[in-house]
Amino acid sequence: MHIDLSGRTALVTGSTQGIGAAIAAGLAGAGARVAVNGRGSKSVEAAIARLGAAGGGEYVAAPGDIATDEGAQAVFDAVPHVDILVNNLGIFGPAPALEIEDDEWRRYFETNVLTAVRMTRHYLPGMVERSWGRVQYIASDSAVAVPAEMIHYGMSKTALLAVSRGFAKAAAGTGVTVNSVIAGPTHxxxxxxxxxxxxxxxxxxxxxxxxxxxxxxxxxxxxxxIEPEEIAHMVVYLASPQASATTGGALRVDGGYVDSILP
Incomplete structure (x- = not known):
């Protein structure tokens, strides 16, 4: 399958390392102009240098802490319009369930869920107006098989599945697809x-x-x-014209981790 994203602009949040960087590389390899996002300019520029040295492609810097209004606006200013939005930013960490304080619950929701809502709310209308666009959310097996040691993380990833399905309905019939990708245990x-x-x-x-x-x-x-590039392969496919009939879905790249045929 030949995937050609030439002429498309993509934004991958939290893309200075790990899965986000692999997704940025995959989209750039398919011809997209990719905006790399991280909290600070130095980390973003360093990531772009690494990505360019590893495989070329066209990258632009979009630094900003999108968990804040000011950081999100900085990203909007750097990349006013996108055709492909990949909401990858996320935090995780173990904590005993009964010891997670209210502020920590809020931090996980605001970072893992509300940032994605904020990005989608800004960029989706332009996609609808142009009758083409791709919005994706990087979820986790923890959304379905909530880990006892990270229920606040599992909650946030479960919420992303609902957000994804809801925005897919908001974009119904417009030529814009909205999906989530359920990533399994990743290297x-x-x-x-x-x-x-x-x-x-x-x-x-x-x-x-x-x-x-x-x-x-x-x-x-x-x-x-799972290697980060294996997650990226699914994201690149969902961003492609070939995936035009796939929307409102939660697609698994979990190595069979979730013991279910459907999410």
Whole structure:
């Protein structure tokens, strides 16, 4: 399948590293002009330099903390119009369920959910006016199989599924598609250290991650961590003209982690 996104502008929130950077690279590789977002100019410029050196493509800087009104406006000013919006920004971390304070619940909702709502509310009308656009939300297996140690994170990702479906209805019949991508356990920064805290440090990485998955993520049918580029492949497809009939969906790239045929 040849995917051509030439002439399209994409914005990927939280794209200076990890899954977001992989998505930015994938979209740029398909020909899109990609706006890279992070909280500060230095991190964004460094990410653009790495992405350009690794595979070329056209990138623009869109720094700004989109969890704040001021940061969001800075991004809007840097990228007034987009054809493809990927709401990737998210935070996570373990915490005992009964010890999560109100402020932490708010922080997870505002960062993981409200930022995506804010971005969509700004960019979706222009897509509708132009009769073409793609909006995506990077959700998680935790949206469906809520982890006991991260229920505030699971709550935020479950909310994204509702947000995605709701905005898909708002865009019905306009030529704009809205979907969420359910990502499974992924090999991102810091994960290797986490894995080696739980398995034999003398094991080579490939063996270590498989041992980790067997012992701590046995639901996975893939039985290894997902690479960020594998998440990006689904995002690039959903951004393409070939995905024109896919909207309102929650598409899984979870390695079979969720024990269900449908989300």
């Amino acid at each position: 991102t920064g810091g994960v290797e250290d986490f894995v080696y805290e739980l398995v034999d440090r003398d094991l080579p990485w490939e063996e270590a991650q498989r041992a980790f998955m067997r012992a701590h993520r046995p639901q996975s049918l893939l039985q290894r961590l």
